[in-house]
Amino acid sequence: MDNIAPVLTGATVTLNAEHRRTAFEIAEFGISAIDAKDGTLKATVSSVNNGGIVRNFHNRVILNSGTSELIWQASDAAGNRATLTQTVKVLPVANFAFGRKISEGQTAIFTVYLSGPAANYPVTIPFTVSGVVNNNDYTLTANSFVISSGTLGTVTATIAINDTAEERMILTMGTPINAVKGGYNILTTTILPSGSSSNIPPRIRGFNVVQDGVSGRVVENKNQTVTITANVFDANGDALTYAWESSDLTLSGNTSSASVSFNPINLPNRSYVITLTLSDDNVSVTRKITIRVVAEVTLGGDDTNGDGITDTTEGRGDNDNNGIPDYRERPHESYELATGTDTYIVAPIGTRLVRGSMAEDSGKLTRARMQAYLTANGGDTLKVDSHRTTADIFDYKVAELLNIGGTATIVIQTSSMPRNASLRKYILATNEWTGFITNDRNTYTSVSVEDGVSCPAAEDSTEWASANGLTAGDNCLRIIIEDGGENDADGARNGSIDDPVAIAETLTSTPTPTPTPSTGGGGGSIYWLSALLLMMLVPFGLRKTGFDRRS
Structure with a gap:
């Protein structure tokens, strides 16, 4: 009789995140399961904390940055089961926000963001300075970013007044401690001379x-x-x-x-x-x-956003200034805007996302919410689009663009796209739908990711298709949109983009078939008899209609 359970072995592992949520192969966790009688067994994950998702069928586990605990299990042929708790540390991705243009005598604030909480603090991110500058041109508050908690770090530089030509100050990220270097690891700031004519x-x-x-x-x-x-x-x-x-x-x-x-x-x-x-x-x-x-508003002991903090504790303030009270949304970065549970609109790091005028508690809309806004603000009836709008309607603004009149690349996690999908724009000022206008500064494309995994980074050219279009079954949308261009709803070159946008299904009209008289003997008699009966009923129908109108 076999009553000896298998033996599970494993240790704490440290893995590198790729996004806010990253899928890891089962083999990366280094767990083994050995049974004295049955030999090597397959170990599976029965549960995970910290918002993780188990995909045993695909031999994958989806984890957030930070520390998670995985419960592993294995059973032998006799039904003996063993379990093991493993600690997994996922290093967050560190990325610079983009640099800006400043003048001599001003202060530059350099910012780095993490893709999520760190498993261990402090996070230290060293950097070197290069470009057409020397030590006499600036004074730094530190030579590395140190993040003791949270996901944001800053270093300040005071720019000296000592040159007559434009300069560039370039920060290059070194190897982080307790984080991993991301794709935005070079930050360039343009320094204008004092009194510049530019x-x-x-x-x-x-x-x-x-x-x-x-x-x-x-x-x-x-x-x-x-x-x-x-x-x-x-x-x-x-x-x-x-x-x-x-x-x-x-x-x-x-x-x-x-x-x-x-x-x-x-x-x-x-x-x-x-x-x-x-x-x-x-x-x-x-x-x-x-x-x-x-x-x-009267707040109570509820936890509306499900973050473990009561509404009264969070209050009705909006500390990230995105138009949504803190008690109604979970914490996120300034360049992110939630559209659901763990789904987001993501703008370039360094920008700020704000809910759109019609949106309420997230960047996502429904037709009912759009109609409620119109009813409260003028009484219009929402126009019906010539395309069939899906559940993916979004309303957001991107502020603090790098350049006025520049472009912003936006990534939106969506539901599965339908066949014949198209990108539609809603114009609030005129209450009408129109197509997304494409050119060299306004494009869109899609890609598919595993459910629960973050969409690819906007700059990852290996993941995104280059041609404009949406593919059935994809669940990630990337839009490049021009400030003040045809697709910017505010219509102004002002460093901010307003983008109510929706995924819709292009409808194909089917002509109504015209009845054709049968040429068969019996069928022809039925056709002409039906036509004669219809002619007899028409006058009665007209009289009846007239009577109903008068009544």
Whole structure:
């Protein structure tokens, strides 16, 4: 009688992440299962914590960055079972945010992001400095990024005023400790000489909205002033002028300053648009912010976003300034916007994603939500598209682009795409659908990944097809879109892109067949008899219709 269980052996392993969520082959965990009678057995994962997903059928396990515990099991022919708990450490990916243009005398803030929490802290990311600069041109606060908690690290450089020509300061990432080097491992900052004649347009980086000490674009309908402050920057250091306006609200304060305010008391609960035009000596840029007024919110002990923190603890503030209160979304990076459970819209590292005007608690829309927005803000009926819209409707804004008038590459995790899929744009201003316009600065493509795995990085040319088009069954979408181009819904070159977009199925019309009289003997008699009966009924039908109208 065999009553001896197999023996499972294994140790703590350290693996490298590729994305936020990475699929690892079973063999990478180094687990063995040996039975005294049956010999080598197959070990499988019965459970995993930290949001992991088991794919024993595919011999894969999908893990987030950080520390996870896997429960392994193996059974012999007699049914004896053994289990083993294994600790797995997944090193997050470290990537630089892109550099920007600044002038001498200004301060540069260099930023590095991790793809998720680290298994061990601190995370140290060394770098070297090169380019057309020397030690007299800058003063660094540190020679490496040190992240003691969380996923973001910064180093600051003060730029000296000592040159008359444009310079480039290049940071090259070394080998990280407790992280792995990502694809964005070189950061280039352009330094303009003081008083440069090369004018760079001013930038509206974003807006900070505060009511009663709480930050967020969702404000309450109460007698507490709402203050909107613009976060702006000019690479040339020029003096800037402000011009605020709104057709929806009566703004108070100096509309030619960096801040304006309004009192929402007694306003209808809906969305309101405020416009800022920022100008230097030569160029103006314009951006809009949408603020939603809602009834007063009372938070309790619920955990709306499921992150283990009560709503009252998180509060109704919006610390990442993406238009969604903290208690209604899980933590994420500023360049990410959730569309569901562990699915995201991902923009270039260094940009900021904000929910669109129609969206509510994520970057995803439904037709019902679109209609609710239209009803509350004008009463229009949502136009029906000539294409069949799927469940994948998204509404987001990309702010803080590298260059005004530049492009942004966006990756969106979707559901499985239908046959004859097409990319559609919704124009809120005119309440109509249109196709995505393609050219050398506006493209789209798709790819398929295993369910639960993050989409490939936008810059991974080996994963994405080069031609415009969507493939049936794919579940990742990559869009390249131009600031101020045909597909940017705000229509302005302003360093921000507004992109309500949907995946739809192109409908193929089927002509209605025309009845043809039968040429057979009996069939022909039935045809003519039916036609005669129809002619007799027409007058009665007309009279009946007329009677019904009068009644």
